[in-house]
Amino acid sequence: MKFSDKSLALAVLSLVSVTTNSFSISSKNVVSVKAPMQSPSMFAQALDMNKSCNAMTSSTKLCVASSSSISSTSIEKRVGKFQFDVYDKPVIIIGNSGASDELNRIAKSFATSVSNGMDIDEESINAKGKSDAIIIDPAAVSDDEKSAALDKVKEFYSNDYLVVFVNVQGQNGDSEQTLIDNSDYELCIKAEDSADDEKFENMEWQFQRLLARALLPLAVPGSSEPSINTADLTMGDNAFFLSLSFPKITDAEPYIEAMCQDVDAMEFRADLLECRDDRFELLYSLQKIREMCRQHATRAPVLPYLGEVIDDSLPVVYTVRTAHQAGTYPDDEEGIAKMFDLLQLGLRGGVEVLDVESAWDADKTDKILKQVEDRYATQVLGSHHVVGEKVSDEEALAINRRCGLGGRAHGAKVVLSIEEEKDDHQALYAGQKSREIAAEAGEPVIPHLGLILGDVGKYSRVLNIPFTPVTHESLPFVAAPGQMTASELMATRLIMGLVPPMKYGILGHNISYSVSPAMQGAAFAAARLPHSYGLIDMPDVEEFVNSDLWNDEVFGGCSVTIPHKQAIIPHLDELTEAAQEIGAVNTVIVKKPVEEGESRTLIGDNTDWKGIFNPLNRQLGSGSSSEKVGVALILGGGGTARAAAYAATQLGLEKVYYNRTPAKAEDLAKAFGGTVALSTEEEGPDSIGSILEGMNGEARVVISTLPAAAEFELPSWFVENAKSADRKPIIFDVNYKPYWTNLLRQADDQDFPIVRGSEMLWEQGVGQFELWTGRTAPYKVMKEVVLANCLPKEEE
Incomplete structure (x- = not known):
């Protein structure tokens, strides 16, 4: 059912209160919003923007998960000082401990070794x-040594070490400003936190989350490449952030559990808090909202952390809104200066999204943007609110352009005021036109959030598909007039046909064992999306491509498994670079036509390699050396071995292949480079041992794509050599059933780090979800479903 009359669509808003819980919605399946009113002349081409931008996209490298259509290859890549695969120094923890020895306790919660900076020499560092x-x-030092200690702090900071100030309340005295000025991040601890083990465990988690955020790659404005820090996913379609407007952050606690079920981020309104002028209390409140959300963070994205992941950290949008722009913070010269000081605190607190109003001091704005570009993984949302006055279409467009902050913002949020409902499309059209202009100029094309204030602008919130601010039905009041709940918006969008339910599935044969339906179904449910996902068990691909499902307009795409990963390729319109190089497709994405008369585009991608790459990338960079030098020993010669070879190439590893059928291993070497071993012996021509010795390399990774029934184990000589190596090899077995293979038991007996096929399964599934929906995946939900299906009963 679709509404062509806006008046009927608005009527839906009065009905959703009784239908809310039964509706949810999809995202990338509708690429342009169909607004029924006549657009002003200057926006006449706005709704054609996606078409013109899509023409820019290479047929061999597509980033279809993104709402941005500019190719990520044309965007300047920046490397942060602390980026996980670049930074290879110790973490410096500074501060004045209290009686509970807080600094040591924090350090020991994550570090493999802890040293006293006053004693350690340069060689040891x-x-x-x-x-x-x-x-x-x-x-911890004498009064005579305090000056030397602070000089040491300055030295580390000036030499680009990652410095975290552990601010124990009341302990810092005259040294506090020096500690603040010479650190990047800050953790605030109160006496009651130190005295209670459970509370201190939360402080340890807060520190680890800070560290994980610090080590992320920088977000790239306009990049549409799905990654752990892409704004197109964070601010993706049908994602929501909830505006908290309590004077004390703890006032929100009774509502947190219910709210976390419906939103993807919390907005921390620093300007509304009673403690806004107390920097310690403000940072502590920021930590408190994270703590309150932690156990309920259903939609939290993955956050890599020193070889592991944090999956219970709900993102925060950090906002300081001025009185001029629907907030309370003074907008005189002194007030603006303080506002930028508060924004600095947001960076020090490791926020995911920093809302930066675009109307204020250019020099101060430039300064904070330079910090983000140099050392912070935070995404910047340029914003502007027009309160109480109607602007022209030309002014609306200019505001949208300004919110891009000269191509340095990762997203733009424009909120306008109107007098009549007929103008409630203005913010939407201005944002779309702004994206069109950016695309034509080769500038970053970023998500644009376009809203209208008040009840008169409710329809604009329905049309604003990316990252919409919402309230919640459990709250006693709303943060802004006209604000709706996520449930109301999802229900209305569904009824209007803006984002209809889609059908997905896994294509293969004899696949009744597959965990994918349970995993993807749980992910859709967690994100309140109405899609269905089932088994497509067919012996022949031709049967599927001639089926009603393949040709149905509600077909959104599918996973592909054996034996169809190559056979599906001739039936697709485009392949991504990964799918082309691997020579196999495990994901089909349906790109809907922009206009009537156009055909859909069927795109083949491969996320199997990401399922291998992601866990290995985390572990290879987690130790004392992040240099990914060495060899990947790849066992097997099938399609998964090709994905493993591609992943090893992306990791910068040399490749050695072994397969009982050497011809298949030779095919891998021809396609991806590397050397083929003919035996698993230590010595002899073309043996694994002789090849490794000749390469002067060590096997950093062993990836087995052999079936579990092969019962493969590493030869004893390899195990003995690996036991004495400085860096133990990571053993990756792609099988997810059984949970323990012979190879994994052997590796576990030797305390070698291991990666299971179950992790590969949910990692590649996360990639598929994000390609299909254009938003971050509920990582923990997908992980838990896979483990529930794979863990032996005694290990659940």
């Missing part, structure tokens, strides 16, 4: 990596 900690605690 250079031998450490980011999983090590150096503590400088002026409270």
